[in-house]
Amino acid sequence: MRAAPWDRPTAARHGAATPWHRPVRLSPSDLLRLGLIGIRTRRMRAALSALGISIGIATMIVVTGIPASSQRALNAELTALGTDRLQAIADAQSAEPGEPASFPPESVAMVARVGPVRAVTAVANTHTVVRRSDRIGELDMSGLTVLAARTNLLDVINAKIRSGRYLTAATVRFPTAVLGSVAAARLGYPDLRPGEPPPLLLIGDRWFSVIGILRTTPLTPDIDRSVLVGWEAARSQLGFDRRPTQLFIQADEAAIEDVDAVLPATISPQSPSMVLVSRPSDALAAKRSAEATFSGLFVGLAGLALLVGGIGVANTMVISVLERRREIGLRRALGANRGQIRGQFLTESIALSGLGGLTGITVGVLATLGYAAYENWPPVIPLNAVTGGLGGAVLIGVIAGVYPAVRASRLSPTAALATT
Numbered sequence: 467m468r469a470a471p472w473d474r475p476t477a478a479r480h481g482a483a484t485p486w487h488r489p490v491r492l493s494p495s496d497l498l499r500l501g502l503i504g505i506r507t508r509r510m511r512a513a514l515s516a517l518g519i520s521i522g523i524a525t526m527i528v529v530t531g532i533p534a535s536s537q538r539a540l541n542a543e544l545t546a547l548g549t550d551r552l553q554a555i556a557d558a559q560s561a562e563p564g565e566p567a568s569f570p571p572e573s574v575a576m577v578a579r580v581g582p583v584r585a586v587t588a589v590a591n592t593h594t595v596v597r598r599s600d601r602i603g604e605l606d607m608s609g610l611t612v613l614a615a616r617t618n619l620l621d622v623i624n625a626k627i628r629s630g631r632y633l634t635a636a637t638v639r640f641p642t643a644v645l646g647s648v649a650a651a652r653l654g655y656p657d658l659r660p661g662e663p664p665p666l667l668l669i670g671d672r673w674f675s676v677i678g679i680l681r682t683t684p685l686t687p688d689i690d691r692s693v694l695v696g697w698e699a700a701r702s703q704l705g706f707d708r709r710p711t712q713l714f715i716q717a718d719e720a721a722i723e724d725v726d727a728v729l730p731a732t733i734s735p736q737s738p739s740m741v742l743v744s745r746p747s748d749a750l751a752a753k754r755s756a757e758a759t760f761s762g763l764f765v766g767l768a769g770l771a772l773l774v775g776g777i778g779v780a781n782t783m784v785i786s787v788l789e790r791r792r793e794i795g796l797r798r799a800l801g802a803n804r805g806q807i808r809g810q811f812l813t814e815s816i817a818l819s820g821l822g823g824l825t826g827i828t829v830g831v832l833a834t835l836g837y838a839a840y841e842n843w844p845p846v847i848p849l850n851a852v853t854g855g856l857g858g859a860v861l862i863g864v865i866a867g868v869y870p871a872v873r874a875s876r877l878s879p880t881a882a883l884a885t886t
Contacts, residue, residue: 500810502817504786515782516822518775519862523823523855526769527830527847528837534846535838542844543684550584550719551623551685554729555742556711566593567740568709573733577713580732582721587622588710589613589692592700594670596693598653602668610649612669613692614700622714623686630658630678637677638696641703643667644678646690655679669695672703685746686714775822776862783815783870795879804875811874815867816860823859827852 505512556567568590570576577586592612617633619625632644645655655665655676664675674695683689700706713733717725722745730738787794794807831847838845 497813504814515778518778519822519859520826522772523826524830527851528833530848530851531834535843538846539843552715553744554713557740557742568711569733571708576732582718582725585622585716587616587618587714589615589712591711592704592706594704597668600668611692613694614697614706615694622716625683626681628679628681632678633696639698641674642677643674644694646680646692647682648690649693650679776866780866787870787874794877798879807875808871811871812867816863819859819863823856
């Protein structure tokens with residue numbers, strides 16, 4: 467028997483759907499509250515599931531942030547040391563048999579004529595032995611090199627005096643010596659004390675007074691292992707032939723490649739192949755880059771940790787669906803549709819992964835800042851690593867939650883409520 471028109475609700479008489487037949491839509495806040503139920507009620511399980519994601523993202527930020535901080539510190543160090551330097555060395559393999567490798571005496575003046583060159587200096591291996599005492603045999607060598615040096619060496623290579631003073635126009639003709647940092651340590655002279663007589667060294671068969679000790683020179687490690695004597699003193703005291711074996715050049719940085727190209731023919735026109743030109747700052751940069759070659763390995767490990775974390779989240783969600791079958795059945799019986807069930811469990815998976823991602827970002831940023839402060843580096847936190855880590859965590863949450871959410875939505879109310 468059909469009901470009379472006046473017995474129907476007003477909205478039905480006007481053709482509108484009745485309120486109790488209209489599908490209910492969950493607001494984002496309601497959906498989030500539902501998704502957090504499983505995390506709040508099973509906190510330890512949720513924390514352990516998110517741990518893998520946290521470790522992976524923290525590792526990713528650390529292995530990108532620390533090398534970036536190191537690179538910025540390296541750039542600042544190279545800028546301070548000077549990226550506008552070149553070094554030319556005489557190649558012993560290209561020299562005539564039985565003759566030491568060296569450049570023509572006029573090579574310094576020829577290089578100084580090159581337009582972009584601002585300064586040039588030279589050192590030369592005197593091929594003599596240095597000893598602290600005449601009681602030490604000549605065969606007991608310290609492994610140090612005695613170099614004849616010019617007075618402008620420190621300015622060109624950007625070196626500093628640690629103790630004492632460097633060679634000057636007044637001392638360059640006398641038997642005086644300046645020690646590199648490594649040479650000073652090997653000879654047992656850590657510092658020179660003002661007011662005390664200068665220590666003496668036996669170079670060849672001549673005594674030299676030590677008047678200065680240099681600081682470490684990162685771009686020219688050969689200088690650290692050398693004993694420097696004056697150019698004229700090396701000629702008069704050690705029989706030096708005034709032929710340089712190394713040249714240090716300072717040039718306009720914008721034209722450094724052009725200067726590099728013309729140096730061999732300029733230094734030794736008859737034997738350009740003897741001249742080996744290098745950029746000291748490139749060697750230091752390559753060394754630091756080699757120290758960071760394992761970053762790719764750690765990024766791979768971070769990805770593996772994320773994969774393991776995603777599997778852990780998926781496993782947690784599957785177990786959560788099995789344990790909450792009665793809850794699912796009750797919600798379905800009260801009118802929740804499949805989409806709402808899928809949304810609840812998918813939200814829970816995303817929230818679980820997102821919390822792990824935020825924790826990992828926090829740990830990674832703090833670890834990077836702490837290590838940079840310990841090394842006295844400028845801290846750098848790559849923005850792409852932070853955003854990529856958080857986005858990766860959310861993506862893992864979506865992937866890990868799809869199957870459990872679909873499985874939960876397919877449970878029928880009767881079968882779910884009948885679960886014991």
